Amino acid sequence: MEPSRYTGRGAQILAIAVGSVALLMLGLQPLLLGALLEAGHVTLEGVGLVAMGEIVALGAGVLIGDMRLSVRHLRPITALAALLAAGMDLLTTQLQGDLALGLVRAGAGLAEGLLVWSTTAVIVRASTPERLAGLFFVIQTLAQALLGLALAHLVIPTAGWRGGFELLAVLAVGVATLAALFARPLGPLTPTASQAGVGMTWTRPRLGALLAVFLQLATLGAFWAYAEPLGTRAGFSPVAVQTLIAAGLGMQVLGGSVGTWLVKRLPIHATLLVCCLALGLSAFGVVRTAHGGTLLFTGLCAVFTFTWLFMLPFQMGLAFRVDGSGQVAALVPAAQLFGSAFGPLVASLMVTGDEVAPVPLVATAFAVLAALTLPLTRLRRRMAAD
Structure with missing residues (x-):
């Protein structure tokens, strides 16, 4: 309904x-x-x-x-x-x-x-x-x-x-x-079938959509929580890396604007898969920026932060694809927030002292898991709906 x-x-x-x-x-x-x-x-x-x-x-x-x-x-x-x-x-x-x-x-x-x-x-x-x-x-x-x-x-x-x-x-x-x-x-805002999460059948696509959102945001949270020490490790001064992080905010706004414009024009599943690949490859590429890879680090951060907000409208689109009632979409913000908290938590467990080298690998792993989860979100009777 x-x-x-x-x-x-x-x-x-x-x-x-x-x-x-x-x-x-x-x-x-x-x-x-x-x-x-x-x-x-x-x-x-x-x-x-x-x-x-x-x-x-x-x-x-x-x-x-x-x-x-x-x-x-x-x-x-x-x-x-x-x-x-x-x-x-x-x-x-x-x-x-x-x-x-x-x-x-x-x-x-x-x-x-x-x-x-x-x-x-x-x-x-x-x-x-x-x-x-x-x-x-x-x-x-x-x-x-x-x-x-x-x-x-x-x-x-x-x-x-x-x-x-x-x-x-x-x-x-x-x-x-x-x-x-x-x-x-x-005033006119009233539930139609039931309140979100109440009386809703939890199918594989619906669970998969929330899990994919959770893992994508865990990717973002794990990497971005340690962006400053990773930038310093790449050779930036503290002031320079802070400036880079601030510039990343501009890339997020650009990505969100482009994503909002394209969300009705691009296939949902394929776009989110490309976003997973972009996040995973960007995070993995940071491994190669240790001790002197400032230019590469800048480029990878630009891709990462652009993808960040670009994919969020497509996450909402995926939620409506698996559940037209909007009940799954109402749970997307919670999945995003829990993922944002879970990513840094796991990354922190991998960090020893001041050594942040494992962090990009943790973010990469989350991105891979998100990509592997996306096939679960396809509706059995509408495989060609994209």
Whole structure:
């Protein structure tokens, strides 16, 4: 059964605003958690745990929304989740210690996950959900970049690291206000068959689609979490590699824009397979950049970061290919977030001391597994649907 599509511009604008604010912290973690570390409020070991805890809780929030909440109550849930996120951001400024900050940021991640769920509820009911998802990925990346610049050059120099979390709280309160202002456009959002994940038959293609998304994001997370030390290992200075990583953000925006434009023009399975190959070969090529491969490393990072956002609209397209009701598509953000957390976790287990040589191999392995998973997503009766 096809879901009722809701194409109101007001709901779509709100969805993109809500999701962009919800995912800001993911892009700002290195900046804000680094500031917490410099201030002595968290230990070096604790930084990774706090970051991972927030990402995992974010994914859990999406799942809770998909499986336990009704979109009939989307407006109050969005408003309350935004206020909870704002409260957690403000509480962060008053605490210190790995455990305390880990619990608070996990609470923030849970609220942020509910906001992402509300965004997905609108996207999957759009007339062209793949393109709206691609637009969302591009805008939220730009939002992270712009706010990161503002924090680094304006907020933190004048208001300190606390000012960064206070700004996040203000933006979250703004989202809660928008949820009330856009009450009428959000009204028609109602589930058609059942809530996502409830009463749905879990077929091989549906499970395979979520597994493929999970593994692709694990590839990204494993490599990008160690991009700075890998760049230093290739011969870049610390400032140069940070500049390269910032430039990678521009390649992500370019990739997301191109992917949004092409998602209706290219075959879903074949494109995602090429993306797996591009990610795997890029990561594997980094092995050859040790001690003097700066030019090669730059090129490989450009391919890697372009592919990153380019493939995300196709992931949403794959979800709709295996399940036209949109229930699998609603779970895609959770699969992406859990993959983003799982990749760095596995990579960290392979790292010994300061030696990051195994990381590209871990990312390559995830890319290969993702490619091997894609055949599972093909529908038996529509093999030629691409």
